[in-house]
Amino acid sequence: MRIFTAALATETNTFSPICIDRRAFEESLYAPPGEHPETPTLCTAPITVGRKVCREKGWTLIEGTAAWADPAGLINRQAYESLRDEILDQLKAALPVDAVVMGLHGAMVADGYLDPEGDLLTRIRDIVGPDVLVCAELDPHSHLTAKRVAAADFFVVFKEFPHTDFVDRAEDLWAIAVDTLEGRVQPVMSVFDCRMIDVFPTSREPMRSFVDKLKAIEASDPDVLSLSVIHGFMAGDVPEMGTKTIAITNGKREKGEQLAQTLGLELYAKRGTFMMPSIDEKQAVSQALGLVRSGVSGPVVIADMWDNPGGGTAGDATVILEELLARGATHVAVGMIWDPIAVQICFAAGEGAEIPLRFGAKSAPGTGNPVDGLVTVVKLTPNAEMRFGDSIAPFGDAAHIRLSGIDIILSSVRVQSYDPSLFTALGLDPLEKDILVIKSTNHFYAAFSKIASEILYCSAGTPYPNQPATNPYRRVRRDIWPIMADPHGIEAA
DSSP states (O other), X not given: OXXXXXXXXXXXXXXXXXXXXXXXXXXXXXXXXXXXXXXXXXXXXXXXXXXXXHHXXXXXXXXXXXXXXXXXXXXXXXXXXXXXXXXXXXXXXXXXXXXXXXXXXXXXXXXXXXXXXHHHHHHHHHHXXXXXXXXXXXXXXXXXOHHHHHXXXXXXXXXXXXXXXXXXXXXXXXXXXXXXXXXXXXXXXXXXXXXXXXXOOTTSTTHHHXXXXXXXXXXXXXXXXXXXXXXXOTTOOOTTOSOEEEEEEESOHHHHHHHHHHHHHHHHHTTTSSSOOOBOHHXXXXXXXXXXXXXXXXXXXXXXXXXXXXXXXOSOOOHHHHHHHHTTOOSEEEEEEEOHHXXXXXXXHOTTOEEEXXXXXXXXXXXXXXXXXXXXXXXEEEEEEEEETTEEEEEEEEXXXXXXXXXXXXXXXXXXXXXXXXXXXXXXXXXXXSEEEEOOSSTTXXXXXXXXXXXXXXXXXXXXXXXXXXXXXXXXXXXXXXXXXXXXXXXXX
């Protein structure tokens, strides 16, 4: 067998003022054919898993380009088209192939393209024809468009949020592909539109039990090859945004359609109950200080959940930091605030320097005010990195500064706070701090929950469109909850 694999992925917050060009991909991950590292990035696990599978099978794996950019706003048209065409040209050169296995995110939006993944998959299908297997792994925070479903044989989606299972799901993707190519199964994809927008953390109920149920069905029913939930991405203003369920069966279309609908309506019935409760910055700081005074064991983690670069924001909001400074808090570490200009100034000053510095809150309204102060440059780390499960997340040149007893990490590449190693990379021991402020909606949970005495989810400022009922959408359909109270008409019935 000859299998082609490649990856092109990012997540587009169409409300974000930060545009993505080719340089953004190169800063996060750009690996030409054969140069992808052994460690996968979030959406490139099909490549690293494919190497192992094809080596064991004695098949030929032809690798195309792998490109990933940390989430932001609209993708530059030339950047998308050039990366797309690079991969398509590589596929043409690899022909004939027996299958195409892609790593995608699923929430890209480019200038002139509301559905880049649908465009890419359709062009792949046109190149290989109707009989070659085409499949992909997707992030659940994506848009499952009809165009994509028509172009691909099947999708496998991360089940967990935080996304701790992207390698496991890539293994599932390849297992179905291998069984298909060797004639043991005939995958049929069924999709149900839940007609809702919600947030589904699997670190808490009721989504924890729902995902466990999906896994139990997969394990017990030989007709079911894979079950997935597309959560949707509420910051993507596109016509087909929303939650969907996917059932992949072995040739059992009617059964798959019924199963996708049953699971989708079960999610719909619990709408509005999935997301973790949040508090504002004043409550968060008060509760954190109170917990510290009570003598809790381990740092209190405040998650600045909506200023999350993983959702396309800048990650430069200062709302929580300003509250901490106003309350005189100490033994606090903040990781991270994106400010490449401030980082450049710190690098010019050097470690140990005491300098006046303005940093943060440059990107958009609702992110607080720039912070001014006399800071100490404690440590400078070129090309800093942190862990994220089985992968590595770079955050560029970074500076550890200290202001009024608070340690702050400034980054030059936007990335959310995945792991406590972001602090140790800048010489900070997170276990020695009373309070840690991080920027992430829920991906942080897998790693930070292991060291936190308490986790406080904080909704501070307005950097992210987190109210789908009132977000100023221009393209999103109106017959979807919570924009419409009951689009399925179940309550009326």
